[in-house]
Amino acid sequence: MKVLLLYSTRDGHALQIAKTIAAIFDAKAQEYDLVNLDVPLSVQPSQYEAVLVIAAIRYGYFRPSVLAFARTYYNLLNNKPTGFLGVCLTARKPKKRLPQYNAYLRKFLSKTQWRPLLCEGIAGALRYPQYRWWDRQLIRLIMLMTGGETNTKAEIVYTDWDQVTRLANAFLMLIQKRS
Secondary structure, eight states: OOEEEEEEOSSSHHHHHHHHHHHHHHHTTOOEEEEETTSOOSSOGGGOSEEEEEEEEETTEEOHHHHHHHHHHHHHHTTSOEEEEEEEGGGGSGGGGSGGGOHHHHHHHHTSOOOOSEEEEEEOEEEGGGSOHHHHHHHHHHHHHTTOOOOTTOEEEOOOHHHHHHHHHHHHHHHHHHO
């Protein structure tokens, strides 16, 4: 069963998570294609038996390409094993990893008819020095309001790599059950 592993990234961290999942797939001899969702698709999703999307959030929104993909292919996606992993700083709080407590995941899914079998938030990375001045100030304000790091020299990876491994393995189990 071949998996389409799609990613949409803002600053590269969602790609790093996708590559970590790809390495787990490699170790389990799972066939996949890793594809950037932020450029026109070079593949046909219908040619895959399963689809896993890893997408970053900025200011409460996924990139338009993620929403367009879900709206275009929801019927296809709802008829095969699929997963959606939203990479966001709010998921640094374990409860906010679950869709029922993560407003960004709920809002995204409410705008589409896609119902992924696996859906969870993954904590991203905070890299103030890499952001443009305006982004640095807005993200600092958001972090201040949510009790996060406000030192604009800080670079913190909040990602729980054990969670990433667990999700990759859960997705593999999901597709094995469906094959």
